Amino acid sequence: MATKLVQWITALVLFASVWSAFVFDLVPVQLDPRIKEVIVPLPVYLLIVFACFSLATIGYRVATFNDCEEAAESLKKEIEEARKDLQEKGFKFT
Amino acid sequence: MATGMDQALGMGLVAFAGAIFSYYTIWVIFMPFVDDDHVLQQFFLPRFYAIALPVVAGLIFLTFIGVFVTAVTLAKKKKSK
Numbered sequence: 001m002a003t004k005l006v007q008w009i010t011a012l013v014l015f016a017s018v019w020s021a022f023v024f025d026l027v028p029v030q031l032d033p034r035i036k037e038v039i040v041p042l043p044v045y046l047l048i049v050f051a052c053f054s055l056a057t058i059g060y061r062v063a064t065f066n067d068c069e070e071a072a073e074s075l076k077k078e079i080e081e082a083r084k085d086l087q088e089k090g091f092k093f094t
Numbered sequence: 095m096a097t098g099m100d101q102a103l104g105m106g107l108v109a110f111a112g113a114i115f116s117y118y119t120i121w122v123i124f125m126p127f128v129d130d131d132h133v134l135q136q137f138f139l140p141r142f143y144a145i146a147l148p149v150v151a152g153l154i155f156l157t158f159i160g161v162f163v164t165a166v167t168l169a170k171k172k173k174s175k
Binding site: 041 | 100103104
């Protein structure tokens with residue numbers, strides 16, 4: 001299997017060639033002008049869809065973040081204890 | 095569990111992304127098949143803007159990223175000098 005980059009570039013080039021064929025009328029098929037109106041903005045549309053998906057994923061992960069406050073507090077306390085302990089033993093903190 | 099504020103913000107972002115997706119999908123994919131005298135047409139700008147607005151927004155976004163990276167790089171250089 002080729003690398004991920006090669007896979008992505010292959011898929012992109014394939015999509016670009018099919019899209020260009022339809023947009024620049026290189027296909028022998030007679031297209032309904034309305035279908036053409038949908039195909040022309042397709043790259044921009046797919047970009048926007050990807051952007052929306054990314055935004056939604058980020059928002060969802062923020063909303064469902066597994067934040068454990070008691071664990072955070074106890075961890076901070078342990079860090080303080082370790083810090084004091086090491087300082088007594090002569091460790092120099094910047 | 096994320097805090098209440100975080101949950102509200104997160105779900106708000108999801109709703110916002112969903113709204114943009116829905117409006118843009120209807121605009122680009124469905125409107126060409128809607129008659130010119132249908133009542134739905136009044137909610138959507140001419141199709142020229144379906145490409146122009148994202149392109150302009152994209153350029154603004156890239157400019158913002160460029161300015162941000164430049165600013166942070168300069169600030170760091172000044173600090174380490």
